[in-house]
Structures are given as structure tokens and as C-alpha cells.
Amino acid sequence: MDLSQYPLSEIAAKVGTPFYLYDAAILREKMADVAAATEGPALQARYAMKANSQRKVLEAAREAGLWIDAVSGNEVLRAGRAGFPLGAEPPAVLLTSDVFRDNALEVVLRHGVVPNVGSPGMIRALAEAGYRGDIEMRVNPGFGHGHVQACDTGGPSSKHGIWHEDLEPAIAMARAAGFRIAGLHAHVGTGPQIREFDENMAKLADVFGALLPLFPDAVSVNFGGGIPHAYRPGALHFELGHFRTFLLEAAAMLSGIAGHAVRVEIEPGRYPVAGMAILAARVTDVKATRANEKGPGNTFVMTDAGFNDLVRPAMYGSYHEISVVGAGTNRAPEPMVVAGPLCESGDVFTRDDQELLQPRPLGRPDPGDLVVLHDAGAYGAVMSSNYVSMGRAAQVLWENGRASLIARRETLDDIVRMECDEAL
Numbered sequence: 227m228d229l230s231q232y233p234l235s236e237i238a239a240k241v242g243t244p245f246y247l248y249d250a251a252i253l254r255e256k257m258a259d260v261a262a263a264t265e266g267p268a269l270q271a272r273y274a275m276k277a278n279s280q281r282k283v284l285e286a287a288r289e290a291g292l293w294i295d296a297v298s299g300n301e302v303l304r305a306g307r308a309g310f311p312l313g314a315e316p317p318a319v320l321l322t323s324d325v326f327r328d329n330a331l332e333v334v335l336r337h338g339v340v341p342n343v344g345s346p347g348m349i350r351a352l353a354e355a356g357y358r359g360d361i362e363m364r365v366n367p368g369f370g371h372g373h374v375q376a377c378d379t380g381g382p383s384s385k386h387g388i389w390h391e392d393l394e395p396a397i398a399m400a401r402a403a404g405f406r407i408a409g410l411h412a413h414v415g416t417g418p419q420i421r422e423f424d425e426n427m428a429k430l431a432d433v434f435g436a437l438l439p440l441f442p443d444a445v446s447v448n449f450g451g452g453i454p455h456a457y458r459p460g461a462l463h464f465e466l467g468h469f470r471t472f473l474l475e476a477a478a479m480l481s482g483i484a485g486h487a488v489r490v491e492i493e494p495g496r497y498p499v500a501g502m503a504i505l506a507a508r509v510t511d512v513k514a515t516r517a518n519e520k521g522p523g524n525t526f527v528m529t530d531a532g533f534n535d536l537v538r539p540a541m542y543g544s545y546h547e548i549s550v551v552g553a554g555t556n557r558a559p560e561p562m563v564v565a566g567p568l569c570e571s572g573d574v575f576t577r578d579d580q581e582l583l584q585p586r587p588l589g590r591p592d593p594g595d596l597v598v599l600h601d602a603g604a605y606g607a608v609m610s611s612n613y614v615s616m617g618r619a620a621q622v623l624w625e626n627g628r629a630s631l632i633a634r635r636e637t638l639d640d641i642v643r644m645e646c647d648e649a650l
């Protein structure tokens with residue numbers, strides 16, 4: 227995002243720091259790009275709303291013509307509130323979860339939302355609850371890739387889906403329960419490099435081709451999400467045009483095998499939303515440690531945003547581009563570690579996936595400057611917490627040259643609202 231377009235200091239003065247700023251134009255453009263890449267009856271994109279479930283984002287997905295992949299009962303209901311039809315045919319909202327928790331089963335039963343089952347236990351749970359509709363089946367195809375190992379979404383170390391060699395008993399179980407298996411699903415990578423993503427998609431097409439004869443009722447095959455976003459400056463941007471060609475070929479190949487039309491679906495989460503947001507934080511101090519026998523010294527830029535606001539660097543060592551706005555903008559870059567307010571050593575935005583500090587060349591800011599973490603629209607606000615009773619950051623939407631508050635900062639009253647003292 228080109229920061230010169232936004233009155234960041236004015237917004238900060240109004241809503242406080244840290245805050246998320248979403249650019250509606252970028253959001254719409256990216257949603258439209260995904261819609262264009264999947265245009266036509268053979269293809270369909272579902273927005274994986276786990277990446278960002280803010281109502282404005284869901285509305286943009288709906289207006290672009292995307293459908294939804296939800297992963298909890300409440301996500302399904304939020305999609306409904308944003309105008310997606312629940313229980314529609316074909317299913318505009320799919321529920322992909324590893325476990326039916328809270329109201330997930332009730333939402334399936336009451337709203338007719340199609341569940342995407344990832345374990346025999348989920349089939350049993352549906353049958354016991356009296357469900358009698360369509361299901362989809364999530365397969366673990368034996369391979370997958372994540373931007374770190376913790377994000378592996380397929381293969382022996384992944385908990386997702388039913389192992390590809392163990393499908394037949396699960397299919398028999400679903401049939402015995404009277405379910406029609408209307409779709410086949412896999413998600414094999416989240417945040418991989420472009421080459422790995424392309425390779426995984428090609429392998430997945432072959433796996434789906436081999437498995438499809440086991441699923442004679444399948445009318446859709448879902449290749450999951452994971453379209454890479456270019457987080458690092460200079461990184462290659464994913465070519466959606468080539469991907470469309472691949473998806474159309476896959477749809478033709480799979481329809482040929484099935485002997486009827488098979489819709490090919492994808493469900494990107496990160497791709498349409500990562501680049502439409504920043505997290506802006508206030509610099510409170512700049513301080514240094516000195517080298518000793520334990521290691522080199524570091525310069526720390528202390529900010530008021532922490533891993534409670536954006537957890538990806540602390541959790542996965544994820545890279546977010548960082549800019550200084552204010553006096554430090556034009557100063558010669560020096561290696562700086564950008565850190566937050568939490569009493570946690572890992573509360574640092576510039577670290578790698580081995581938890582090692584990775585100082586960044588930045589102009590030395592003055593206290594009071596802003597520090598901006600870029601590409602914070604995916605798995606940012608949704609993964610934030612109120613750890614140490616700091617309220618979740620405000621969310622601001624920038625649209626047609628104007629800022630509006632779309633989620634206020636969480637207050638102490640919000641935080642303590644659930645506390646109670648009730649006999650059970």
C-alpha cells in the first residue's frame with residue numbers, strides 16, 4: 227500500500243494506536259481478480275473467511291460473486307449476516323472443520339449448510355444427529371506444504387482430512403448413513419512459494435483424477451486455498467491467468483473421468499486480503515543492548531503493537547514489510563529490531579521461523595513516529611487477542627478518500643463481559 231495516500235497521523239489521533247487500516251479499493255480489486263480467474267460455470271472461488279471475517283470483507287467477497295468456505299458454526303452465521311444464502315443449492319457456504327464444535331452441527335442441521343467432513347467421527351456425528359443431506363469429503367492426499375512446518379496441510383504430519391488410502395470405509399459409512407457425497411476436497415498448502423504451489427496443484431489434479439471414480443455423485447472438486455501472496459519486496463506475484471488455464475483443464479479432465487460436469491472450486495483466504503491492510507503502531511522509544519559473550523547488541527524500536535495484535539511473526543516467523551512514518555522516514559537505514567509492549571521476549575516483529583532476531587534496515591524513528599506493518603489483512607485482526615487485557619485494535623476502512631471506523635477498539639468492559647459467577 228502506498229502510505230502517502232492515507233492520513234495516518236489523523237486517523238491515529240482519532241482512533242488511537244495500534245490500528246488496522248483496510249483499503250477498500252485494493253480489497254475489491256483483489257476479490258474481482260479472483261472472481262475473474264474463476265469466471266464461468268466450470269469454476270468457482272470460495273473466499274476462506276478464516277483469513278479475515280470482517281463484515282466489509284465478506285460483503286466485498288459476496289459482491290464479487292465469490293462463495294464462502296467457513297470453518298466454524300459462527301463463521302457460517304457471520305457469512306449469513308453478510309448476505310450469503312445459507313442452505314442454497316449449489317452451496318454458497320461450505321463448512322470445512324476438523325471437529326464439530328459449539329453450534330457447528332446445529333448450524334448444519336438447521337440451515338442445511340453442506341459439511342465438508344475430514345474424519346469418520348464427523349460422519350458418525352452427523353448420522354447420530356439425524357442429518358440426511360449432502361456432504362463433501364476432505365482428503366489428505368499424502369503431500370502438502372506450508373510456509374512453515376506447523377502449517378503443513380497434507381501428508382503424514384497433517385491432522386486434516388481422511389487419509390487417501392482410507393477413503394473406502396469412510397465412503398461406505400457415509401452411504402450407509404444415507405449421505406450423498408457431492409464433493410471432494412483437499413487443501414495442500416498455505417503460504418508456499420509459487421513453484422511449490424503450482425507443483426502441488428498439478429499433483430492434486432492427478433490424485434483427484436485417480437480418486438474420482440470412488441465418488442460417482444461428486445459434482446464439485448475443491449483444490450483448497452493457499453494462493454501465495456508476495457509479502458517480501460521484489461517477490462514474484464502469482465499469475466492468476468495461468469492458474470485459470472490450469473483450473474479449466476482440470477475441470478475438463480475431471481468431468482471426463484466422472485462422465486458428468488464437475489465444478490472445480492478453489493478457496494483462497496490470504497490472497498484477496500493480505501495486501502489490502504496495514505497495522506499502524508506508535509513508536510514509544512528506541513533503545514539498545516550491547517554486545518557481550520552471548521551475542522551482538524541490538525537496537526530496539528519499541529512500539530505499542532504486539533503479538534496480541536499481529537501474531538504471525540511470533541507464531542511462524544512470518545515476514546511483514548515495515549515502514550517508518552515520521553521523522554525516521556528519511557534517515558539512513560540502520561539495523562533495527564521492532565518490538566512490542568508485551569512482557570514476552572518473543573514479542574518481536576522482526577524474527578525468523580527459528581525464533582532468531584532478524585534486524586531490519588530502517589530509518590531510526592523518533593518516539594511518536596508511526597511504524598507500519600504491511601500486508602496485515604490476512605490472519606491479522608482475526609488472530610488477535612486481548613492477552614494481558616489489552617483490547618483488540620480498532621479497524622478502519624479507507625474508501626473513496628475517507629476513513630470510517632468499522633470495528634472499534636475493544637474496551638475493558640468488553641473484555642470482562644463474559645465473566646460471571648453462576649452455580650452449575
Ligand SMILES: Cc1ncc(COP(=O)(O)O)c(C=O)c1O
Pocket residue numbers: 274276277295322413415416417450451452453493494495496497604
Ligand atoms: C480448508 C482451508 N481452505 C482454505 C484455506 C485458506 O488458505 P490461504 O489463506 O492460505 O489461502 C485454509 C487455511 O488454512 C484452509 O484450512
